[in-house]
Amino acid sequence: MLNHDIRFWAWFVCQAQKQFSTTHFAFVTALASFGLGLSPPTSAQLLDAATAPIYVGSQACQQCHRTAYLAWQSSDHYQSMQVATGVNVLGNFDDQHLDYQQQRNRFYRKGKQYWVNLKDGNGEFRDFQVRYTFGHFPLQQYIVQFDDGRLQLIPFAWDARSKQQGGQRWFYLYPEVDPKDEFYWTNVGQNWNYNCADCHSTHVEKNYHSDTNQYASQWAEINVGCEACHGPASRHIQWTQQRNNIDTNATDVDYGFDRHLGKQVLSWQANAGQTTLQPTQVTATDQLNTCAQCHSRRMQLAPHSSSQRDFADSYQLSLLDAELYYADGQVYDENYVYGSFLQSKMAAKGVVCSNCHDPHSGKLQLSGNQVCLQCHQTQHYQANNHSFHQADSPGNLCVNCHMPTTTYMQIDARRDHAWHIPNPNRSAQSNSPNPCLNCHQNNNHQWAQSQISAWFSGDAKNVTADDSASKLADKPYYRAFLADNTSHPQAEKALAYVASQASYSAIVRASALQRLGRYQGKYATYAQQTNAYDSNDLVRRGVILAASHFSVNDKWQQISPYLTDSKLAVRYAAIESLVLDWQQMTPNQQQQLSLALPEYIESQHYNSDRAFALNNLANIYRAQGQLDTAIHYYDKAIKVEPFFDASYINLADVYRQRSESKKVYSTLIAGIEQSPDSAALRFSLALHYIREQQLLQSIKYLQQAVKLAPNEAYYHQVLQQVQRQQRGAP
Incomplete structure (x- = not known):
């Protein structure tokens, strides 16, 4: 059962008292939960330092943290x-x-x-x-x-x-x-x-039961409460007692919590010749990791716990691929901020969310341009020398030029958090938003570019028609990504250049490496080897993706060291890349991979309410020759998510391995019935007919596949080959 309301803890907090009696706590628990949620902690659990930290509910925070609590009640988090x-x-x-x-x-x-x-x-x-x-x-x-x-x-x-x-x-x-x-x-x-x-919601236990395809989900708190960010608060309450009763000079910066959510830069200074303040005192913080858990486009690999403070220990971040981002890095599909933010100069300098947003209300710390002018020195960013718009006009608002909005769900406009510098020529080539035209709707990119070039004396130069690899890879990186999107002959070399330059942010380099996975030339190999020991987990994951098309032996040599990487997201990517080559591995390699597999399998079981995870499980058993088990999981994937075309394609391939032609056909036909817009299913059925020497039927389904996916070049190539064969042409 789901918890139907938040539990109330009227006297749970120590208040201003020097002591916190178990009698008070017993009274609190008697007033507790309205629903059947997670069980409230006992007084012994609460005060036992050896006990794992426990969630107590936001009501426990309001007595001592009244201002923050009231701010939270006005937030989107409260209304989540x-x-x-x-x-x-x-x-x-x-x-x-x-x-x-x-x-x-x-x-x-x-x-x-x-x-x-x-x-x-x-x-x-x-x-x-x-x-x-x-x-x-x-x-x-x-x-x-x-x-x-x-x-x-x-x-x-x-x-x-x-x-x-x-x-x-x-x-x-x-x-x-x-x-x-x-x-x-x-x-x-x-x-x-x-x-x-x-x-x-806070501290959700999904509790999916794969055997019955049912949920018994629970939460500690129905909305995004205090502990969603700070972590379970039982040890904080214990800390208050130790501080009040034992050590009045306690200096524990985390106050009994297991994470520090302060700002990363503790002080900033103005340097000669620079128009923005620069960090002078930097400290470690868990704030970005904590916010990124939700404010990101990602896949959850495992239930996160308070001991897993790094994002990559529980999640795999989506990179800058063409389905989510324009070639210039501006957001296309919903990415929930983090992927955009990592591209920015501010992220590189140590800015975190609370530099701009109040962490409890979520609202901006200051109004208008003042939030930006905390670091961007006013004398350099005036209307007359920077925006060139009247001071009280929309064109003078920093966000309207540097954080253009994209509207999702028809009416929800969300701002890009990469803070790109407007470049109309770049927008024209990338087909990405040009913030100038959001206001000046009757003009075009060329007009906007001429205005910017005049204001900044050529700082925003026109992009030339030169398509050499050096130009394609030159800053900004979008030229390399655009070259990849359009299958430019110099794309591999340009991507390799971007991936190998430390001046680019980690997410940009990782995304270039991911794209290099399509290529097998010397430049892809060079970029993979250059970044093999990078300290950033995104880049290391990109290295794995770049080697995905290597030969089995080369892939093992390059990727196997990551099977013991410190971050789950990297280990996950390494296993996923290697496991399908099981049959071509040596016994020693299989043994090494076997030691890493349980963690990957556990992740698939955690996500077994989705077909992709069940397919991943099936793929493991198929690679190991356990075809009955593979069929079991492919069938289960179809039951859980009948519109996921890969399940039918993979299952049909297993039947092909078994020479069960009728089941190949019936499986693909069932898939087409459930997923009528899938070009891949029709292409797979066409291949089946080719193997059966039924070329006319093959051509029929190839034509359908091409119609559904006109940009898939391989479909066109196969169709042309089969048509020539049908005509008897050489």
């Missing part, structure tokens, strides 16, 4: 998820209707309960009770619960903006999806337990 009550529900459920595709959806109440009538996954209208709210501004979503423990976000959201802004209305979030789409509301793309829980 709440029980659907009259206090929290913003949407109009007074028997409201929304017509979509000539069908009526209803929002209504039953007493104090909130209900919706809408289509389920089978296309039938049903009534669902809204259990929880999800967010609050500029839109609020709503969650319903299924009998198998799944929490799903309904497809309709409430526009919480004012009527003047076009809000106070119901709208359909994903109008282009159908019941066979991953993001249809009853499918995995809108599942809270896997996609949302880890960031929208």
